[in-house]
Amino acid sequence: MTAGPKETIIGHRLKGYIMNTEIKFIDGKFVGLVNGKVVVKSSSKYYVQRQLDGQKLAFRDAPAPVVSEFGINQRFGFVEQMVDMIVNRTLPSAVITGEGGLGKTYTVLKSLEKNGFTNITDLANFEIGSKINKSKSYTVVKGYSTAKGLYRTLFENNGMVIVFDDCDSILKDDVAKNILKGALDSYSKRYISWMADMRDDDLPRSFEFTGSIVFVSNMPMERVDQAIKTRSLCVDLSMSEEQKVERMEVIAKSDEFLPESSDMAKSQALAFLKANIGQIPNMSLRSLIAVTKIANTGNPQWKDLAKYVLTQGN
Numbered sequence: 001m002t003a004g005p006k007e008t009i010i011g012h013r014l015k016g017y018i019m020n021t022e023i024k025f026i027d028g029k030f031v032g033l034v035n036g037k038v039v040v041k042s043s044s045k046y047y048v049q050r051q052l053d054g055q056k057l058a059f060r061d062a063p064a065p066v067v068s069e070f071g072i073n074q075r076f077g078f079v080e081q082m083v084d085m086i087v088n089r090t091l092p093s094a095v096i097t098g099e100g101g102l103g104k105t106y107t108v109l110k111s112l113e114k115n116g117f118t119n120i121t122d123l124a125n126f127e128i129g130s131k132i133n134k135s136k137s138y139t140v141v142k143g144y145s146t147a148k149g150l151y152r153t154l155f156e157n158n159g160m161v162i163v164f165d166d167c168d169s170i171l172k173d174d175v176a177k178n179i180l181k182g183a184l185d186s187y188s189k190r191y192i193s194w195m196a197d198m199r200d201d202d203l204p205r206s207f208e209f210t211g212s213i214v215f216v217s218n219m220p221m222e223r224v225d226q227a228i229k230t231r232s233l234c235v236d237l238s239m240s241e242e243q244k245v246e247r248m249e250v251i252a253k254s255d256e257f258l259p260e261s262s263d264m265a266k267s268q269a270l271a272f273l274k275a276n277i278g279q280i281p282n283m284s285l286r287s288l289i290a291v292t293k294i295a296n297t298g299n300p301q302w303k304d305l306a307k308y309v310l311t312q313g314n
Contacts, residue, residue, distance in 0.1 A: 021052045027311075036278030037241060038311075072243040073250055075235055076107055082233045083111035086161060086212045091233055093184045093213040097221045098237030101284025102247050105140075105165050105216050112138050112161060120160075134159040141167050147175035151194045154183055154209055163214045171217065177225050183209045184231040241277045245270065248288045258292055265296035272306060280310045 022033040023045065032040040032048040040051040070078070082094045096104050109119070120132055121140045138161035141153055150170050153162065170176040182192040193206035217224070221236040239247065251257055252266045269291035273283065280287060291306045299305065 021056065023048055023052070033278060038279060038281045041281075072237070072239045072247050075237055076103070076247070076250075078235050079104070079107050079237070080111045080114075082235060083108055083214070084115065085233060086214060087112065087115045087117065089212070091231075092190070092211075093215065093228075093232040095215045095217070095221070095224055095229060095232045095234045096237060097217050097219055097224065097235075098239065099284070100166070100218045101282075101286055102237070102239070102244060103251060103285060104237055105163070108163060108214055108216060109138075109140070112163075117161065137161070138163060140165055143167060144169045145176070147173050147179060148194065148196075150176045150179055151192070152203060154179070154192065154211065155203055155207055157211060158207065159210050161212045161214065163216060165216045166218060167215075168217055168219055171215065171219065171224055171228070177228065180213075181227050181231070183211075184213065184228065186231065241283055244283050245274050245277065248273065248285065251285060252288065252292075258289065258296075261292050261296040265292050268295040268302075269306075272303060276307070276310075279307075 020035050022036075024031045024033065029041050029043055030045045030048045031038055032052045034052070034055055039055065040048050042048050079094075079096055082096075085091060086094055096108065098104060113119070116136055118132075118137045119140070120137045134157075139157050140163045142165045145153065145167055147170070164170060170180065179192050179194075183190055190209045191206055192209050194203065195205060215224075215228075215232070220238070221229075221234065224234075249270055252270055258266070269288055272291055272295070273280065273287060277283075287310055290309055294302050294306045294309065
């Protein structure tokens with residue numbers, strides 16, 4: 001195949017879906033795109049071609065994607081409704097998945113606060129001796145946790161809403177998943193146990209869990225354990241590049257979004273992102289923030305700077 005400024009390779013058809021891959025030569029680099037989205041860049045065309053071939057093989061063997069009849073902003077509305085149901089004890093948990101950077105956690109926490117819940121994640125913010133109403137409080141757990149760490153977290157925050165934010169280790173570990181199954185069961189009383197050797201005897205071997213859990217994860221919904229999904233309210237916030245911009249249009253209208261930037265800068269940033277769909281790797285809310293701040297400078301060359309900032313290093 002002769003090297004050129006642009007080459008198109010038609011991928012496999014899969015249950016009505018087409019995977020189109022392209023190689024473009026942009027700014028001195030070969031750029032590989034899948035259905036218009038940049039997935040790889042390199043000075044080596046062979047490397048880019050190899051990466052695209054690997055993606056086509058994975059696509060061929062993968063199940064067909066599920067197309068939701070519900071728009072992305074409607075699905076974010078479902079998240080708010082689910083949090084309302086969690087705080088009203090309709091079900092003990094919710095699972096919210098999708099790519100990071102477009103407000104999953106923010107939506108959950110704002111919904112909890114709207115329901116009158118207090119964030120007690122950092123107890124240093126409270127005076128010693130302060131009384132905390134656990135039934136109207138929530139805490140956020142981020143990062144890695146072992147199964148025993150999960151057991152301790154559930155015990156120490158019993159009666160509260162616990163938000164596990166990108167703490168995917170507990171959704172992958174078999175022991176942790178068994179603990180969660182007990183904590184999220186549909187029985188009127190939910191007991192969980194840790195019967196292994198326990199050197200720190202401040203933890204009981206079993207207790208009744210009366211709290212609620214919200215899982216926020218970047219994992220695909222299909223990778224979440226089925227037993228956890230069946231015990232939870234679930235919403236998948238995965239989205240196309242176009243849907244990301246659609247979501248950003250709603251976020252940009254919020255009074256809380258970059259109040260120091262002008263409405264014109266926000267509109268210009270949205271128009272820029274919409275015009276460059278497929279050219280910006282890893283588009284997220286951070287992309288909108290960066291472009292808005294650049295546009296707000298009033299520099300006549302702001303678009304060149306924005307494009308460089310969003311594409312360099314990828």
